[in-house]
Amino acid sequence: xxxxADALGPVARDTADGGVLLAPGDERxxxxxxxxxxxxxxxxxxxATLSRERLTEVGPVEPRSMTLEVGAGVVLQRLDDRLRTxxxxxxxxxxxxxxxxxxxxxxxxxxxxxxxxxxRLEPLCTRLVAVLADGRRxxxxxxxxxxxxxxxxxxxxxxxxxxxxxTRARVRCFPLPEADVRATYSLPSPAAxxxxxxxxxxxxxxxxxxxxxxxxxxxxxxxxxAGSAGAVERDRDLFGRCVDEAGGRPSGDxxxxxxxxxxHESTWPAVQASLEAGRALQLFRLSLGTVVxxxxxxxxxxxxxxxxxxxxxxxxxxxPRGVLGGAP
Amino acid sequence: MSTDARLSGLGSRWGAVPAGALPPPRAKVLxxxxxxxxxxxxxxxxxxxxxxxxxxxxxxxxxxxxRQGKVPxxxxxxxxxxxxxxxxxxxxxARDKRLALIPYGAGSGVCGGAWAIHGGVTLDLxxxxxxxxxxxxxxxxxxxAGVMGETLERxxxxxxxxxxxxxxxxxxxxxxxxxxxxxAGQLSSRYGKIEDMVLSLRAVLGTxxxxxxPERPFSGPDLAPLLIxxxxxxxxxxxxxxxVFPLPEGRVFHGFEFASxxxxxxxxxxxxxxxxxxxxxxLYDPFDTAFVGKGGKAxxxxxxxxxxxxxxERSFLPMMLRQVTKQTLGRPxxxxxxxxxxxxxxxxxxxxxxxxxxxxxxxAATMLCRKLGGDDLGEAPGRAWLARRYDVSYRMSRxxxxxxxxxxxxxxxxxxxxxxxxxxxxxAASPYAFVLCHFxxxxxxxxxxxxxxxxxxxxxxxxxxxxxxxxxxxLAAAVSAGGNVSHHHGVGLLKAQALQDALGDGRHAxxxxxxxxxxxxxMNPGKLxxxx
Numbered sequence: 001x002x003x004x005a006d007a008l009g010p011v012a013r014d015t016a017d018g019g020v021l022l023a024p025g026d027e028r029x030x031x032x033x034x035x036x037x038x039x040x041x042x043x044x045x046x047x048a049t050l051s052r053e054r055l056t057e058v059g060p061v062e063p064r065s066m067t068l069e070v071g072a073g074v075v076l077q078r079l080d081d082r083l084r085t086x087x088x089x090x091x092x093x094x095x096x097x098x099x100x101x102x103x104x105x106x107x108x109x110x111x112x113x114x115x116x117x118x119x120r121l122e123p124l125c126t127r128l129v130a131v132l133a134d135g136r137r138x139x140x141x142x143x144x145x146x147x148x149x150x151x152x153x154x155x156x157x158x159x160x161x162x163x164x165x166x167t168r169a170r171v172r173c174f175p176l177p178e179a180d181v182r183a184t185y186s187l188p189s190p191a192a193x194x195x196x197x198x199x200x201x202x203x204x205x206x207x208x209x210x211x212x213x214x215x216x217x218x219x220x221x222x223x224x225x226a227g228s229a230g231a232v233e234r235d236r237d238l239f240g241r242c243v244d245e246a247g248g249r250p251s252g253d254x255x256x257x258x259x260x261x262x263x264h265e266s267t268w269p270a271v272q273a274s275l276e277a278g279r280a281l282q283l284f285r286l287s288l289g290t291v292v293x294x295x296x297x298x299x300x301x302x303x304x305x306x307x308x309x310x311x312x313x314x315x316x317x318x319x320p321r322g323v324l325g326g327a328p
Numbered sequence: 329m330s331t332d333a334r335l336s337g338l339g340s341r342w343g344a345v346p347a348g349a350l351p352p353p354r355a356k357v358l359x360x361x362x363x364x365x366x367x368x369x370x371x372x373x374x375x376x377x378x379x380x381x382x383x384x385x386x387x388x389x390x391x392x393x394x395r396q397g398k399v400p401x402x403x404x405x406x407x408x409x410x411x412x413x414x415x416x417x418x419x420x421x422a423r424d425k426r427l428a429l430i431p432y433g434a435g436s437g438v439c440g441g442a443w444a445i446h447g448g449v450t451l452d453l454x455x456x457x458x459x460x461x462x463x464x465x466x467x468x469x470x471x472x473a474g475v476m477g478e479t480l481e482r483x484x485x486x487x488x489x490x491x492x493x494x495x496x497x498x499x500x501x502x503x504x505x506x507x508x509x510x511x512a513g514q515l516s517s518r519y520g521k522i523e524d525m526v527l528s529l530r531a532v533l534g535t536x537x538x539x540x541x542p543e544r545p546f547s548g549p550d551l552a553p554l555l556i557x558x559x560x561x562x563x564x565x566x567x568x569x570x571x572v573f574p575l576p577e578g579r580v581f582h583g584f585e586f587a588s589x590x591x592x593x594x595x596x597x598x599x600x601x602x603x604x605x606x607x608x609x610x611l612y613d614p615f616d617t618a619f620v621g622k623g624g625k626a627x628x629x630x631x632x633x634x635x636x637x638x639x640x641e642r643s644f645l646p647m648m649l650r651q652v653t654k655q656t657l658g659r660p661x662x663x664x665x666x667x668x669x670x671x672x673x674x675x676x677x678x679x680x681x682x683x684x685x686x687x688x689x690x691x692a693a694t695m696l697c698r699k700l701g702g703d704d705l706g707e708a709p710g711r712a713w714l715a716r717r718y719d720v721s722y723r724m725s726r727x728x729x730x731x732x733x734x735x736x737x738x739x740x741x742x743x744x745x746x747x748x749x750x751x752x753x754x755x756a757a758s759p760y761a762f763v764l765c766h767f768x769x770x771x772x773x774x775x776x777x778x779x780x781x782x783x784x785x786x787x788x789x790x791x792x793x794x795x796x797x798x799x800x801x802x803l804a805a806a807v808s809a810g811g812n813v814s815h816h817h818g819v820g821l822l823k824a825q826a827l828q829d830a831l832g833d834g835r836h837a838x839x840x841x842x843x844x845x846x847x848x849x850x851m852n853p854g855k856l857x858x859x860x
Contacts, residue, residue: 147510308548
């Protein structure tokens with residue numbers, strides 16, 4: 001056993017490639033491990049890799065708030081499978097996001113799932129528990145919104161585990177859709193597509209996925225709508241009116257597969273530019289600000305950590321020992 | 329008239345503050361007079377008139393003190409910077425001389441967030457009053473932190489846009505204040521709270537650094553949520569890029585009466601579970617339903633602001649009311665028992681936006697409410713509420729005139745805890761004040777509870793004592809039942825200890841942020857429970 005794994009004790013093991021895997025079972029074990037790493041002058045994400053394989057507890061569903069406590073090591077697809085037996089779902093995440101653990105999703109660049117119509121994206125969780133770089137526990141409130149000082153969950157969300165490590169969270173769920181329909185529209189241009197779809201999103205429509213394909217000077221968009229029968233009907237009517245106002249019309253084109261490509265978080269102008277260049281895209285998590293786009297499009301890659309903004313980098317001072325590994 | 333001209337004329341028009349009413353400015357602040365003046369182009373004041381004006385916000389405790397002839401602690405000086413460079417220079421002076429710096433918007437806070445408890449320099453940001461053109465393609469506008477709410481909304485409306493942010497304080501609160509305290513407007517269930525509308529922030533940190541937070545997409549943690557709600561303890565906001573929306577083309581109102589609060593809450597929960605987003609959701613508890621929230625008519629006599637009331641209204645009526653309130657509100661427990669006679673609970677919904685969508689959403693919500701046994705009251709209650717929605721602040725001053733204390737507590741809880749929080753806060757507050765509550769600002773996973781407290785006592789000392797006992801009891805009950813300490817009023821001094829208790833170990837993270845962005849502890853010391 002390597003000396004580092006030895007020092008870390010039963011929460012760590014050597015890996016075949018000569019590394020050390022750290023697999024704590026709770027916040028206390030993780031905090032202790034961070035102190036050991038610091039004492040050894042070692043760093044997580046450099047000298048040891050975190051595994052959340054033992055943080056897989058799933059609590060009971062709170063049917064009224066549609067939330068449940070979930071260990072950060074639970075894979076979202078598996079959680080979704082389990083939620084279906086309760087008539088719930090984690091919602092329309094992109095296929096690649098569904099393969100992540102809850103911890104990786106929350107610490108990754110995914111921001112959230114559903115926007116307040118037109119506004120900020122709501123995080124996937126109402127409350128989270130994390131261990132910060134100093135070994136202290138951060139537990140945020142489960143209230144749906146707050147004005148009780150700054151939102152400290154922002155120390156962890158999107159932080160790639162470099163400011164704090166999520167151990168569990170109370171996940172927001174959605175009712176399992178009772179209706180799941182596809183509506184296809186033909187629009188005269190990429191600009192018309194962006195106008196129609198941003199308008200619908202601003203009015204509260206919540207498409208689960210959009211496949212958009214520029215063809216022969218027009219843009220064909222297939223929208224997947226899921227929810228209660230009434231919600232789907234209202235969203236389909238709204239899309240119909242927004243498309244009509246933008247000079248489009250319903251189209252009978254059949255469903256098509258989206259491009260298999262890396263997901264990006266992209267702006268609407270980037271989406272429009274990509275369509276104008278003749279590239280098909282698949283869109284998820286549509287908000288007025290940004291969308292998650294699969295295809296050849298400019299934006300922030302979501303499959304790997306990219307360099308932080310300089311302001312985010314300022315926060316690394318909160319880990320003076322560098323025990324969480326510094327900026328990715 | 330420019331802001332500068334307005335400011336410079338005030339002192340002479342309103343006369344002088346009696347000698348000795350205020351403590352003199354601290355020597356170390358007086359010694360920094362030259363440096364402060366240099367930092368802001370001479371816009372600095374040590375006058376008693378200005379110091380008195382900036383000694384408080386709208387925390388009701390200040391109103392009790394004023395009634396007793398006491399003055400909240402005044403700042404030693406006030407500065408009016410007009411550029412971010414000037415703010416940064418003031419911060420550098422404050423760090424160099426170890427002066428407390430209190431960012432100040434419009435002074436509408438109700439938790440004492442702008443009180444100068446350590447003296448120092450109040451940093452009035454009203455000169456950041458620019459409103460940029462609406463970027464129609466991106467649906468956003470750049471706004472200075474000192475812009476007043478109503479001014480912004482009117483200007484946006486003129487070009488066909490709205491911010492969708494309508495706090496009760498809209499006539500007397502500023503954009504910077506909203507962001508500092510994580511404000512919510514009456515239409516937040518559709519448009520979000522202020523933090524949902526902020527695309528980017530401009531601020532000067534306690535280090536003196538100027539920053540603009542990035543807009544999505546970007547990699548790494550988002551700094552904006554760590555600054556929003558910091559109430560001047562980490563930075564001074566100078567501006568923001570905010571999301572705006574086209575003025576709604578349609579608006580639909582609907583009122584319902586339910587057999588109980590529980591049924592009304594269930595209706596709201598199911599409306600949101602269905603994915604509906606009414607702009608207005610307000611459920612009144614039974615007493616509020618029976619009296620205060622009744623108003624079926626949209627037309628009503630306008631409420632006269634205090635400064636325009638007749639001598640009769642200003643002196644005789646309050647004297648009469650004082651006698652009445654002492655006999656009634658002085659025994660709040662009995663009053664609170666009596667209100668249990670009432671059972672029915674009234675819900676107001678309003679949908680707005682694209683006309684057909686608003687109508688369709690209203691039909692869906694109506695179906696749900698009827699299914700739960702709600703009596704359909706039509707649109708009148710909603711229209712009546714809209715017509716009177718800002719009146720409550722003026723009514724508050726009449727209650728204060730009548731020798732009472734009056735305050736409000738807004739908290740939030742997940743759905744499974746909402747009713748218990750309601751019952752436990754009601755019970756905890758009952759010995760100290762008459763308690764009313766309505767539920768608003770709803771979400772799929774919970775909602776906000778907005779309590780109103782009115783109390784009295786034998787004398788001013790007893791009234792103030794009850795006021796503090798009330799808050800301690802109500803906040804403790806809220807947190808122990810699963811609620812938080814604030815949904816949209818902020819923390820300030822009033823809830824500072826409750827916040828620190830609720831944060832648990834997380835208080836160290838808040839303290840670490842403070843040390844990072846305000847290493848010398850000059851920014852609004854003592855607020856949020858952060859030590860100076």
